[in-house]
Structure formats: C-alpha cells, structure tokens
Amino acid sequence: ATAGQVTVFAAASLKTALDEVTALWAQDTGNTATLSFVGSSALARQIEAGAPADLFISANTDWMDRLESAGLLQPGSRADLLGNALVLIGHGADHAPVTLTSQLDLPSLLGPGKLAMALIDAVPAGIYGKAALTHLGLWNSIAPQVAQTDNVRAALALVARGEAPMGIVYATDAAADPSVTVLAEFPADSHPPITYPAAVLADSTAPEAPALLTFLQSPTAMAIFLRHGFTKPQAAE
Amino acid sequence: MSLRVQITHRFDSFTLNAAFDAPAGVTALFGASGSGKTTVVNAVAGLIKPDQARISLNDQMLCDSATRLWLPPHKRRLGYVFQEARLFPHLSVQQNLRYGRWFAGLRGDSAEETRLITLLGLGPLLARRPGALSGGEKQRVAIGRALLSAPELLLMDEPLAALDEARKAEILPYLERLRDETQIPILYVSHAMAEVARLATTVVVLSDGKVLRAGPVQNILSDPGIAPTIGLREAGAVLLAQVVTHHPDGLSELSAAGGRLFLPEVTAQPGRTLRVRILAQDVILSRTRPDGLSALNILPGTVSMIHAGDGPGVLVQLQTGDAQILARITQRSAQALELSEGKPCYAIIKSVSVAQDNVGRGA
Amino acid sequence: MSLRVQITHRFDSFTLNAAFDAPAGVTALFGASGSGKTTVVNAVAGLIKPDQARISLNDQMLCDSATRLWLPPHKRRLGYVFQEARLFPHLSVQQNLRYGRWFAGLRGDSAEETRLITLLGLGPLLARRPGALSGGEKQRVAIGRALLSAPELLLMDEPLAALDEARKAEILPYLERLRDETQIPILYVSHAMAEVARLATTVVVLSDGKVLRAGPVQNILSDPGIAPTIGLREAGAVLLAQVVTHHPDGLSELSAAGGRLFLPEVTAQPGRTLRVRILAQDVILSRTRPDGLSALNILPGTVSMIHAGDGPGVLVQLQTGDAQILARITQRSAQALELSEGKPCYAIIKSVSVAQDNVGRGA
Amino acid sequence: MSFLSPAEWQAVALSLRVSLWATALALPLAIGVALALARGHFPGKQLLNGLVHLPLILPPVVTGYLLLLTFGRRAPLGGWLYDTFGLVLAFRWTGAALAAGIMGFPLMVRAIRLAIEAVDPKLEQAAATLGASRAWVFATITLPLILPGIIAGAVLGFAKAMGEFGATITFVSNIPGQTQTLPSAIYALLQVPGAETSALKLVALSVTLAMGALLLSELLARRAAKRVSGA
Amino acid sequence: MSFLSPAEWQAVALSLRVSLWATALALPLAIGVALALARGHFPGKQLLNGLVHLPLILPPVVTGYLLLLTFGRRAPLGGWLYDTFGLVLAFRWTGAALAAGIMGFPLMVRAIRLAIEAVDPKLEQAAATLGASRAWVFATITLPLILPGIIAGAVLGFAKAMGEFGATITFVSNIPGQTQTLPSAIYALLQVPGAETSALKLVALSVTLAMGALLLSELLARRAAKRVSGA
C-alpha cells in the first residue's frame, strides 16, 4: 500500500455507512481508505490467499474467528465494531405491529405467502433469523414457507416488491426502504449477538490501519453508524 | 402451352434485357459463358426478382412487375436442374429423388420412378448420401430429382455437361420423348450444339444479356449471324429430311427440301422424317455443278446471306427449297466465286449427320 | 518427364485398381461417370491417401505405400483444375488467380498472367468475388488459377465442360502449346471425344475402377473394344496426315498412312502434319473398290478386328498402312460383306474432321 | 445413497429438471430469434439483438431483479400470466427454469444463428423450386442442416442452466425441494467456514452431470455432422 | 462529468480494459482450442472439451474460488508466476481479466468451433494443391472463412466479460480503481438499501457500452459475411 492509504475489506452490507465514515476520516487526516465490499466469506478467503488488505470488517464472527486462528490478524487488534438488530418486516405501510412470542400465529399472518430470509445456514442474517425463530418456538411451523436468498438485501427486495408479504432482515436494511414496515424487532436474547468484528490484518503494511480502526470506533464514527441503523456492539466491554 | 418471358434486370456490371416465347417443346438457351442464360432461368424459376419482368406460363402470370405480382418459386410447379447439382446433403439419394414428388402430391414408388432410376443408373446409389458422389453421379441425381417432381415447366441448365457420351445417348431419347409426348415447355441451356440440334424446337441466342436471335431451330442454326456465338466449328444447319430408300451399297437416300441426300446407312424406315445436321465446315460451294466430284450430296440453291467475320472465313447461307444451308468458306474462295446475295450456287456436302434417330412429330 | 501411377483404393462400394504411365504430354483419363477418374486424380494430387499406391513424378516419389512415403499436396507442385471450381469465396478473382503463384515464389504481374487473363476473358471480372460468377466464369478462373501456379504436373478434371464452343476454341490451342512446349505431364479428364482426339497423346480408359486400355491416342481410339465406353456416336480413329496440296475446287489433299484424303480446305501449309479424326459412323466398308461413287476418300486396308456389341451394329477395325481406321456398320452389312479378320476391304470415308489445326510435334 | 443427503438429492434432481426444461423451452424460441436475426429485415432488429444479449451483459443479480420486476406475482406480466394461465413463476421451479433459460438464451441464439448463416441459400432455393413452401423448406432443409448449431446451442444453454445461480436465487430464492438447485446449495456451503469439502462434493457431482450431457451432445453432433458431410 | 463519480469512471474504464484484454488474450487461445476440438484427433480430446466448458457449468463463485486456489499469491501456480515472470494476478486487474477471459472462454470456443466445422475442407484442399502448407492454408483460407464465427465468439466473450462478476469478485475482490469493475460496483451498490438508483445508472451505462460493442460487431460481421458470400 502506498503511504497514507489503507485498504479495507468490509462486508457488503456496510457500504453506505462505511463510505461516509471513511470519507470523513480521509478529510480529517489526508489519508485515503480504499474499500472493497464483498461478502464476508469471500473476503475471508481472499485474505487467506494473501490479499493486500489492511483492515477486515466481517458481518459475522465465524469468518473472523477462522482468520484469527490461522494467525492472520494482528494480535490484539480485533474489536467488535458494531451491532445490529433483527426485525420482522411486512410489505407496504399499513401493518399493525405484532408481538413476537411463541403464541404468534405466523403462518396465518403469512397466508399462502413466503417469509423472505437470507440463507438460513449460510448467511448471517439468515442464521440469526432461524435461531431467533427457533428460540421463540416458531421455526417448525414456519420453516416450509421460508424463501431464502443469497443475501439479506435480496430478501428485503422480495418484501419490498410484495412478492413475499413478510421477511426477516436487519434493522439497518428495513430503515432504508420506505416500502416495508417493521412489524417487530426480535428480542436481543432470541439469537446470538449480531456483531461486526473488525481487525487489523497481520500482513498489513499500512501504518495508518490501526488509526483508522480506532477512528471507526470513535463517537464521531459511531454517530454515523447509528444514523444508518446500526447499534453499538452488544458484548462490548 | 407456352412460356412467355420478358425480363430486364441489372447486376453491377451486367444487364439482362431479354424477351422471348418458349412454346411447348424444348427451347434451347444458347450463348457464351456469362451471357445471362442462368439469370434468365433463375428469373423464370422465381429465384431472382428481376427489376422489371413479365413472365407467364400457359396464361398464368408467374411474375408481372406492372401488377407487382410475383409467384414464389414453390408455387410455380417447376423442375429445375441447376448448373451445379445442389443436392440436399443430409438426405439420401432416394430421398433427394423423392423430395419434389412429395410436394407434388405423389407418394411411394411408381413405374416412372423405377424407369428413371434405371435410365439414370442410380440404382446402386439410392442409399448413399450425395456428399461423396462423383460429378456425373450428382448430376444424374439432380436430373432425376427435377424430372420426378411432376413439373409443368422444366428448366435444365447444362444438365448433361458432366456426363459421358454413352450415358448422354441414353438420356437424350428420354428427353425427346418428354418433349414429344408431353406439352410441358422445357428451357434447356447447353453449350453442346449436337444436343441443341437434336433436342431443340426453338432456339434463343443470348449475347451479353440481350436476345440476339430467337426462333425455330432450323431458322436459327442456319443463320450466319450467330455462327460466331455458336462457335465456328459447330455452326451448321439442321434440315428435316425424309428417308426415301436404303441402297445396297450401305447408303441411305433421304429427300430434303433442296434435293437428295446420301448418308451412311441410317436405321429409320423409309418414309420417316429425320433431323439432319450439316456442319458449315463440311459444305463446299461451287458456282457450277461440279462434275469431277461424285454427285453424292450436291444441293442447288441461291445465296441468301453472306456474313464475313473477323477471321479469314466467310459464312454463306444458301436457300435450297424452303430450307437453308450454311457453308463456311474462305474469303478468298468467296471472292473467287464472286458470291453475292441472290446468285445461284451449288452446295457440295461432305458430311451429314443424323441429329435424331427417332421420329420427330413434325418439329 | 513422366508420371507413373499405381493405385489400389476401396470406397464402400467402389474399388479402384489402376496402374498406368503418363508421359510428358496430355494423358486423357476417359471413362463413364463413376468409373474412378476423379479418384485417380485426387490420389495423384495427394487429396486422398490410397490404401496402397506408388506414384512417382520424374523419379520423385509422391507416394509409396511400401516405404510409407506420402508427400503432402502442397509439396507436389500441382496445378489442379477441380471438377467443381472450388474458388476461394473470400478472395477476389485476381487474388484467386495469384494464390498459387505466390507459393511458387512468383510475384507481381507477369506477361504470362496478362496473356492468360486475356485468353480466359477474365479481365472484367478481376475485382469481383467468385460468389456471383456464372458457371463458365468460375471454371475459367479455376483454369487460370491452376495454370498460373507454375506447376510441374497439371491435373484437369473436365476443365472445359461448362464452356461454350467459342471459348473452348480459344483455350484448346493454349493447352496444345502447353503440351508441346513444356515437358509437364497433364492428366486430363474429359468426356468430350473431340477434346481428347485433339489434345491427348496418351489415353487411359477406365471402367469401373480398372484400366480397360492405356496407350497412345491413335491405338486406343481405333480400338473397337472401347467404343462402347467412348459412346458409339463419338467413336472414331485419329490419324496423322500430311498436307499435300490445296486444290482449286476448295479441297485440300492430305496423305495419311493408308492413302490420300480430301478435306474441305484446311488452313495449314503443305508439308504440315495434322491430326484428323474419322468417326466410325462416317466410314462405309466395301469389299470391292467402289466405282459408282467418287474416289474422294477411299482407303484400302485389311480387316484387323471385328467387335460386335449388344445393338444392331458392328465395329470393324481396318489396318491401312501403319494406321488403323474404325468403321461402324450394321450386323447385316457385315454378314453381307462376309467380313472377317485378315480380309481385304475398302473404307469409304464420308467425312474427315481436322482435330488439330496447328502443327503437332510428331505425337 | 448415503453419499448425498436427501436435500442434496433433491437439489440434483431439481437442477436437472430446471436445466432440461429451460433448454427445451428456450430452444424453439432461440431458433426463431436466431432465424429472425440471421435472415430477417425488420425495424428494431438491432434492438432485439441487444435484448437477447442483455442477460449476458448484466450481472446475474440484476437480471434476477429485472425478472422479479417483470414476472413477479405483483408485476403486470406475472399477474397476467397467473390470471390467464394460472402460471406462477415466483418461488417455483418454473421460475428457476425461466431464469436459467433466459441466462442461457444469448448463448443458444448465437450458436444457432451462426449455423443458420452458414447454410447455403442455394439449397433452400432448390427445395423451393421442388415445391416446398418456406415453412417446409425450413423444416426439411434448414433445420437438419443447422442441427450441429442447435446441438451446440442446447449444450451451452444446458451447461449454463446447470451453473446458473445469481439470477435464479434473486428471482425465485432458495426453497429446498422447490427452487434449491445445485449451484444454490454450493453457494450456501461456500458461505460458511469449513464446508468446503461438502461444497466440493456437489461441485464434482454437478461437473459429472454436465460432462455426461456434453459427451452425449458430442455424439449427437458427430452423427448430425456425418449426415451432412456425406458418406 | 458529474454524471458519474470518479470511482464510477474508474470502474467503467477498468471494465473496458479488463474486457478488452480478456477478449484479446483469450481469442487466439480459443481459436487454437476450437481448431483442436473441431479437427484434431488426440487422446483426452473429450477431457479438453469438458475442461473448456467447466466455467460455464460451475457457479461463478466456485470458478472464482478455484482461481483463488490456483493463482493466489500463496498458491503454487500463482507463486511460480510471480517468481518467474513477476506476474501478479490475484487482486489486480490482470486477475480480473483472467477471470473474465476464463468465464467467456467456453462461449468463444463454441462459436469458433461451429464456424470451423462449417468450413468446406474442399477449399482447404484446393489451397494445398496450390502450394499452401497447413499453416498457410489456415492463415489464408480457414481464418478468413471463420471470421464471422470469430467475431461472434469475441462478442460473446466481450459481453460476458462486461457482465462477469461472480468469479471476478471472488478471485480479485472489489477494490475501487484496481479490481472494481462495473458489475462489482453494481453489486456493491445493490448490497445496501436505497442505492438502487445509483445501481441503475451503472447498469444503464454497462448496457450502453455493451450495445455499442454489439453494434460494432454486427457491422464487422456483416462485412465479413459479405466478403465470403460474394458480390
């Protein structure tokens, strides 16, 4: 990396917020951040293959764990950057909020329609969603009606287009789309904490990388993240 | 039944402007390479849309620019033997042969099919695909395919060019029979004067896209003006002659318009009419009845036309009776003989060949 | 210089088994459609690998199964005029013509190129692509392309089949000159006896993949055994005859092996040797010297061979001097004349045609 | 077989079904479009040409999204199809087949068009002079002659359908047993750490299936080519 | 122009560069492979055929992953390339070109092969009798005659390269100015809510570029076809 340049590999879902934050950092410091947005799994594999990245922000902990155990992170640099909430959304504006309990008759709310989710075994939002529904005892009754997509944005699109009457997405996604309504937020304890871990990579050659990571955790940055619907990381401190 | 043709069509560097009538029988299209024969045939077939044309077959318009009428090829009920065989490579020889039959509403085996297959010697080839056939084999399949489609108009573009004499000698009588027994007009392109002399009822001579001459075969072939187009070596008149008798010395005596002809014995019965062909180069002219020579084939007549070409030769047309004979002599001889139109003259004929063994129905 | 050929090759339903020598000059391959002519030529060109073969050109082996030698076509220095033109569609006529020259190491314009282009009438076509050329135009380009590649062996598969007589009459003298002035062997496939009689020095007759006869043109064409292959109408001997004098009545007198011949005036000077062709059907036989007839063309001889075919005719070979003449007469006449081998006999010749205007170098 | 889980077997079966249907249904249309592009003269020809290539040019996700906008149940065309034919595409294997067919369409059209352009119109003319109407000429002459091109197009289309994933999952999502094709299953496995081996197993399976189809097509093509070249 | 951000301009430029290089480099190889498949007789021919089709059959993510495993800097081949030629593919635009080239390769090979199989060997024979060696026959006869097929292959390859995304992003990531092509940029935009308009803008741009290439190719192909058909 050239002097003053930091290459950040970040989960695709962070794009808008991270673009804004790093622009601010660049303004303040005169350095530049180059951001590569891809799915977490691909990014992690690329880092394993020797990608010239300085900072990695993952959408889940699994891939970060894998890199950590492979010794690809700078020891001590890993931090949980952000958190997110999981919400149940419905198509259109006129929806009464629902309460998420084990008594909820989700199938009859759905009718013949589908519940749009990200891939329940592969994509974090899907994994969390399944965990939450299972925790609430709703999973078995709803499982046959789940339509899984390769990423959470596609699930959002299905609900936004009305193809699926309901879906489970991150609060950040729901906030940005006016054609969906949040019906309920899943209780934080219904699923493993949603965290976006970040770390400086062992191969990093950019001296500014730790500084950027620190800036990302600064109140200024966090304000922006919060505006985009992210939360503070749950397990922080 | 007849085909009436009037076409104007322009290619980049070639303009066709031709009109002629082709009555029932064989109309030979004759002309140098590139003179527009295939273009005419293609226009009649509907494979090119001429700039301007009026083509009718038996009062049915095939194409009329004036009324913007243009019958697509598949409605014209043609049999077209292309200059190149154009066989369907994915079909067997038999399937190729039957392709047109099927659209003509004829199915299955028929006596005609068997007869043609034998005539064309295609029996052993029926199961093969055309790809690896020899040149002549391809052409024979193409002939069979066109003939078997029960056409109302036959277009044949040098159909026998790739065939050996023996095979030609077998196919020509078939075409003669077709000409004489059916009423379908046949447009026949050929460079072989022997074929034309034998088959044609009408001849259309094309030169550079224009009709140089058109008319009955006897009139055209004896016209000195077209001899250069035909090729001097092949120029010569066709006469109708009736067998009178066969002499014991092996000669046959025939009576033609202008007098008696003696030929090496022919097989026809006395009384029959034959087409005989007298090549211009086999005719010698004399102002006086030659005495020193035998009187074998000497026809008296009057000079009706003299045509001097570029070379040292002169073509002289002689009117004998109601027929014409063509003679090719040297300029020097023509001057020595003081030939001019209207002068009486004797034609000494060295050779006569029978252009057609079987009876012609008149024509 | 000569080409020696010995080939055995099997297709599914056809077996070629041929051996012959083609000395310098024109070797005509003659035979019915499907008899294997093109297959022979393709084997010589190296376009098929025969099952077993031994082909040499001037002591250079082109192909020898025994030593597994097989020279690829591009090393054989051929000029091949294909039965179908096979022009390169993406190249202009001019580029087609020059294609072989380039590989022969010749570049740019040459007098020969200009001469050939004029001879073949290709001038106006040079810039065009072959796609829309007429049949004859294509064939002329193909001839030019092969001739311009400076070949050491010319293969011509029916090169003139699609051409009109006038054009043929222009090209044939060129081929004669090529034959007489260069030493390159020419394998020439043709169905036209007139061409063969005029051009060939050697004739190879193929029948069903086998060599029926092979030898000098005079011997082969006067052989009654091959007349059915040639076609009866075209069967006839070729004689060498020397011009003696031109008579004032327009006849030329020639001296042939067996006697005098009188022809309509020919243009050659006295003393020159011409090839004359006497069609079998133009010859009448008589046991006695005919008196009633003029003595115009009567050659004395002895019957050397009699060949009865399927039809009503008989072919009789007559030895006159050291040459042979062929006559086609009816069975009835043959019986009436009590012809048999060794019997003296007179040939009354109705017609002689000059097969070659220009001097032959002996052959 | 314990080699594959029932869900995986379902994915295999579904992939084959989707690919076969996609190929079978797209092929006639591809032939028609190829014919129009190769032979036709009509306004908007270049537009059609562009349209056909669109799925190739667009990222599959975009194609999938556009499909959703067009054929979704709420979309005008999708609604009409449902109202008129009772045909549901969204979340059904039929939709997966549609997506796969559309993604392979440009490949099919190109191959077939190339073959059509190589047909000698002189043969078609010959057939016309023998009484064959344009439709018959096409059926008896053109079609057999372009068979190698059709086979090539079908192979490309089938292979593409077997591998298609982006447009499919965006359009019909991933419902095991209904729309979960092999590529979706592979994708899912690649998203989680440590599932590479399972993914590889499915990849191997997918490759085997496609290779089988490929070999078959080569055989067919060789036979078709032999027919045309003679002997 | 303010219509696009600098990063977007970079993506456009990069996409064009990647696609052109991918097409240009893959084309000769595709011609060679097509020739071998159409004309050659050698053991392993069907294997080569299968290998060529692989990128079509595999989900692009898998292809990208395999590329990463093969050409990554830590991978044997990637390391060797770097040590020997100083050539780095992973995470460079060169790698994007490689990925795009490989993804388009089967399409190129098929089109060209189809064209080769349509060439009349009799013309090549005629050239040989005129003294042209096999290489010259190929250069002067075969190549010009298959030009329409080559153009078709190039168009497919280029269009595919312009749209390729799955393998590229998996192999070389999505680094603006270095490996972010138009489709990757579109992908990134589609991952966040509310960026549809920006994505649409890029899609339109991508379509426009590809259509331009398509129109150009049609012109070229028509000229090439005209040359062959005569007149």
Ligand SMILES: Nc1ncnc2c1ncn2[C@@H]1O[C@H](COP(=O)(O)OP(=O)(O)OP(=O)(O)O)[C@@H](O)[C@H]1O
């Ligand atoms: N590749 C092949 N496979 C099978 N049979 C073939 C093949 N090539 C030629 N033949 C057959 O071999 C025979 C001889 O063919 P060839 O082309 O040599 O004949 P030819 O003497 O040139 O005839 P023509 O005068 O009609 O051109 C024909 O019956 C032909 O069908």
Ligand SMILES: Nc1ncnc2c1ncn2[C@@H]1O[C@H](COP(=O)(O)OP(=O)(O)OP(=O)(O)O)[C@@H](O)[C@H]1O
């Ligand atoms: N599509 C075309 N474009 C341009 N010129 C053409 C086209 N078709 C034919 N010609 C030209 O028109 C002339 C007449 O062609 P046509 O095929 O009718 O000749 P032809 O009399 O049949 O000659 P041949 O005896 O050589 O077959 C030729 O000079 C030919 O080159």
Ligand SMILES: [Mg+2]
């Ligand atoms: Mg013609």
Ligand SMILES: [Mg+2]
């Ligand atoms: Mg032949």
